[in-house]
Amino acid sequence: MSNRPGSPLFLARRSYRFRRLMDAVRLLPVMALAFWLVPLLWPVPDTVADPKIMTSHALRYVFGVWLGMILLALFLWRRTARKIAQEYQS
Amino acid sequence: MVSLNQLIAVCLLYVVGLFAVAFAAERAAVKGRGDWLLRSPLVYTLSLSIYCTGWTFYGAVGYAARSGLEYVTIYLGPSLVLIGWWWLLRRLVRIGRSHRVTSVADLISSRYGKSNLLAILVTVMAVIGVTPYIALQLQSVTLSLSIFAAPPNLAGGTADPINTAQAAFWVAVGLGLFTVLFGTRNLNVNERHHGVVIAIAVEAIVKLLALIAVGVFVVWGLAGGLTEAMAQIDRSDIGVWQVDGGRWAALTLLAAAALICLPRMFQVLVVENDDERHLQIASWAFPLYLMMMSLFVVPIAVVGLNLLPEGSNPDLFVLSLPLSQGQNNLAMLAFLGGFSSATSMVIVATLALSTMVSNHIVMPIWLAFGQGTVQQSGDVRHVVILSRRLSILFIIALGYSYYRASGGSGALAAIGTISFGGVAQFLPVLLGGVFWRGATRTGAVFGLCIGFALWIFTMLLPSFGPGAALSAQTFEHGLFGLSWLRPEALFGVSGLDPTVHAVVWSLSLNTLAFILGSLVSFPTPMERLQGAQFVNIFDHSSPARGWTASEAGTEDLMIMAQRILGPNEAQAFFRAQARLQEKAEGLPEPTPRFVQALERELAASVGAATAHAMVAQLVGGASVSVRDLLAVADESAQMLEYSSQLEIKSRELSDTAEKLRGANDKLTQLSHQKDSFLSQISHELRTPMTSIRSFSEILRDAQALSPEEKTRYASIIHSETIRLTRLLDDLLGLSVLENGAVTLNREHGSLRDVLDLAVTTGKAANTGAIQIIRDLHSEDVMLETDFDRLAQVFINLITNAQKYCVADVPELRINVVRHDDHVAIDFIDNGAGIDPASRALIFEKFSRVPGQGGEGAGLGLAICREIITRLQGDIVYLPDVAGTGFRVTLPIGPHSDTPDNIQIAASA
Incomplete structure (x- = not known):
């Protein structure tokens, strides 16, 4: 039968999910920017005694964020690409 | 040890290979084959990698060796832009496709009303801005050649240092040749340069592999594993985070801006984009590429600082490290990687710039002079192609000149930053054009000029060093001796890092001038139109x-x-x-x-x-x-208009529905009326017919009838016939009246005469005695009307009163009241009046007030109403009088309307 009780709910849920994913697509660069501006807060030592951040730590942080963003973008692409293409066509 | 000749041979082989790939791709594209590859997201992403030039390949390591992690900003900016593709790149690509934009200058000029001035301005700025960048590539290739000629750590140093000027010259010539060959084969930019794009994709893979190979060698081969490499990094000179916050932010911004504004990046990002879907794939793939390109930069820099002798050029660690370890093949691969980076950048950059120069400078000038009339016959294409080829050579020559002028000595990263700063000046105008409808051409020109002038003064000219382009005195005391015009401390703001200083001042004043100029100026219709289309690109792409x-x-x-x-x-x-x-x-x-x-x-x-x-x-x-x-027109106005139109439409719809419903009701009613009319009429006709038939049968069949009886029956038949005739006459008269086919016989006369006639006739009918009360004096009203018809109405009203007045002493009062333009004649008797429920129907055909006797067919008042309507008067029932009252209203003034030539056939 065409009007199963569950199907409208399912559809609404899917388009709802798509919208939230698109929100994530829009927000991702903001998040990346925020993370990459964190180094502005790191101390720059003038003397040996000052607190300092080691370069290896900074490397792990910057590249970790980078990789995270790439994976998130990849995930979002997998989940939204088809629907976006459909919307382009319509 | 690799000899220089071997190196050049490998290099040439590599170039020949590239030629072959490019040629094969062109062939495939012409034949329509290989679309899966040529138009694949992979090739698109790889072609974006021309962002990673010789600067990335060599310069980043040098940068890291000098300033630690700061180099990474150059890749973070573009990653941000790509990850945020939804905000800007998507729009740019859509605009580029739907307006068939050929370059960043084309986009800006197109947005601001197809302004030639802006196109020229942007083109000139782009050429000047990119020139240091091309010089940088020449420098990187020349440097890498020279290190092969005089390698480090080798005893003797027998090899002669090469003549760098000559080497740079030949590199420039080679690059120019390749670009001319493959970049100007076809004219239509939107058909895209498949050969070039494929060659660039191959080069992208080569440079990535080369850098990763060197990185892997350094980390696992020299440093002894990842952990050890990390420890080594922390022990080194750049082991502590020392990046200035201002530079970190400013360089990230600059790199992000450059990714959009650099002509070559715009070319591959927007112009060569085949499919908008590729953009989202690139949104993770390109950051991934950038990340891999910068992954091993710090380890290479640190290991290079440790292993190589003091004073080695850190820009060349990528080459000199493998060379110093005797890894000739790796060094060769690294050289090819650097060569790829430099050449692909120069090719695309000159291609993009030459398109701009030829489209926006040469062609307009050519059109303006002599040959300018476009009706002239002959092929213009050779002019376009020639101008492109010359532009390519000119731009490469310019880069070479800059290389010679700057002495080929500066750090690669510093030169690259200058170039970024120059093209970043397009950013406010570009963003404003895409997101702000209020942006105008005047504002754009102001912003660009101010931003660019500041860039030249604070970045480009100082880059030649004190005493070269700007005198040492200017550095010390400012331009014209004005202390607030010092190139590295504008408006007296000193102590800033020169790059941050230049970026902040030029971009902020650029934006300010752009916004102010836009606010105070008024755009031309073309600008407003293009602005609306650009800003709302997704609303009306067509x-x-x-x-x-x-x-x-x-x-x-x-x-x-x-x-x-x-x-x-x-x-x-x-x-x-x-x-x-x-x-x-x-x-x-x-x-x-x-x-x-x-x-x-x-x-x-x-x-x-x-x-x-x-x-x-x-x-x-x-x-x-x-x-x-x-x-x-304003968006909101459109919305308002639209919604009000909707409202009107829906109101119209409901009105129409209402009318339709009314019409339907009326039709139904009419159909009922028709039915009842037919049944009435057959009844009315049937009654006299029945008696006529019966009595005529008696007369025919009965033998023994007395003469009295015969006379009685005959007179019954006669009276019934008369009744029948009268009925038919009434029907006929009514139908004539209703069809409007009546002719009025207008005369001039007195109302009193008509009433006299009507009263006399009415009394003669002798249907019942009624006292008629009149005020003869008030009846002296002269009328211009059809008196026969009027009399018919009056007679009808009088006989009705005679018939139906139930008073003991029946009495009919006729009042005449004269007004300005009409006269009202009331007929009021002292009877019982008409039941309110029946009042609405008394003027309808065959309607007879129930409970009243009488033999009428119920047509009298219907006829009266038709006649009075014809006479342009009115007849109504008077509800507020004691008894039954009718008021006839007639106009007094002379009037003429319907033609008076057909005699009416009806009688009362």
Whole structure:
């Protein structure tokens, strides 16, 4: 039968999910920017005694964020690409 | 040890290989094969990698060796832009596709009303801005060659250092040749340079592999594993985070801006984009590429600092490290990687710039001078192609000159930053154009000029060093001795890092001038139209603008198109357009849609502004129609208008529905009326007919009838016949009246005469005695009307009163009241009046007040109403009087309307 009780709910849920994913697509660069501006807060030592951040730590942080963003973008692409293409066509 | 000759041989082999790949790709594209690869997201992403130039390949390591992690900002900025593709790149790509934009200058000029001035401005700025960048590539290739000629850590140093100027020259010549060969083969930019793109994709892979190979060698081969490498990094000079916050932010911004504004990046990002979907794939793939390119930079820098002798150029660690370890093949691969980085950048950059120069500078000038009339026959394409080739050579020559002028000594990263700063000046105008409808051409010109002047003064000229372009005195005391005009401390703000200082001042004042200029100026219609289309690109992607003039002869357009597109292409295009217009043969009509399509086709070859100018020459005059301007009208106004239109429409709909319902009700009622009319009439006809038939049968069949009886029966038949005749006469009269086919016989006369006649006739009918009370004096009213008809109405009213007045002493009062333009005649008796429920129906046909006797057919009052309506008067029942009252209202003034030539057949 065409009007199963569950199907409208399912559809609404899917388009709802798509919208939230698109929100994530829009927000991702903001998040990346925020993370990459964190180094502005790191101390720059003038003397040996000052607190300092080691370069290896900074490397792990910057590249970790980078990789995270790439994976998130990849995930979002997998989940939204088809629907976006459909919307382009319509 | 690799000899220089070996190196050059490998290098040439590599170039030949690239030629072959590019050539094969062109062939495949021509034959329509290999689309899966040529138009794949992989190739798109790889072609974006021309962002990673010789600067990335060599310079980043040098940068890291000098300033630690700061180098990474150059890749973070572009990663941010790509990850945020939804915000800006998506728009740019859509705009680029729907407006067939050929370059960043084309986009800006197109947005601001197809302004040639802006196109020229942006082109000149781009050429100046990119020149240091091209010099940087020449420098990186030359440096890498020189290190092979005089390698480090080798005893003796027998090899002669090469002549760098000469080497740079030959590199420049080679690059120019490759670009000319593959970049200007086809004219139509939107057909894209498949050969070049494929060659670049191959180079992208080579440089990534080379850098990773060196990185892997350094980390696992030299440093002894990842953990050890990390420890080594922390022990080194750059082991502690020392990045200045201002530089970190400013360089990230600069790199992000450069990714969008650099002509070559715009070329691969927007112009060569085949499919908008590729953008989202690139949104993770390109950051991934950038991350891999920068992954091993710090380890290479640190290991290089540790292993190589003091004073080695850190820009060349990528090469000198493997060389010093005797890894010749790795060094060769690294060299090819660097060579790839440098060459791919120069090729695409010169290609993009040459398109801009030829479209926005050479073509307009060529059009303006002599040959400028586009109707002239002959092929224009060779002019375009020639101008592109010359532009390529010119730009490369410019880069070479900069290289020579700067002495080829600066750190690669510093040169690259200068270039970024120059093209970043397009950013405010670009963003404003895409997101802000209020941005105007005047504002754009102001912003660009101020930003660019500041860039030259604070970044470009100081880069040559004190005493070269700017005197040492200017550095010390400011321009013209004005202390607030010091190139590295504008407005007395000193102590800033020079790069941050230049970026902050130039971009902020640029933006300010742009916004202020836009706020105070007023855009032309074309600007507003383009602005609306650019900003709302996703609302109306299809262009709404059209040429209004249709005077443009299709022949002229054809001649022009042939000269630019080539005869075959132009003819094919015209045929396709003719088919679209459903013309079997011949040239298409110069409809606005067709001219629009042609302009776009031309724009792909010569740029929007030039194409517009050429078409304008033929079509002439305004190209903005009222409809276009409507499109520019404020969004909210449009919305308001739309919703109010909706409201009106829905109101109209409900009105119409209401009317339809009313009409339906009336029709139903009429149908009922017709039914009851028919049944009434058959009843009315049947009654007298029955008695006529019965009595006539008696007369015929009965033998023994007395003469009295015969006379009685005959007189019954006679009276019934009379009744029947009267009924038929009434029906006929009513139908004539209702059809409007009545003719009035107008006369001039007194109301009193009519009433006299009516009263006399009414009394003669002798249906019952009634006292008639009149005021003869008030009846002296002269009328211009049909007196016979009027008398008929009055008689009807009087006889009705006689028949139906139930008072003991029946009495009828006739009052005449004269007004300005009409006279009211009331007939009021002292009877019982008419039941309120029946009042609405008394003027209808066959309606008889229930409970009353009488033999009438119920047509009298219906006839009265028809007659009075014809006489342009009115007859109503008076509800507020004691008894039954009717009021007849008649106009007094003379009037004439219906023709008076058909005699009415009815009688009372």
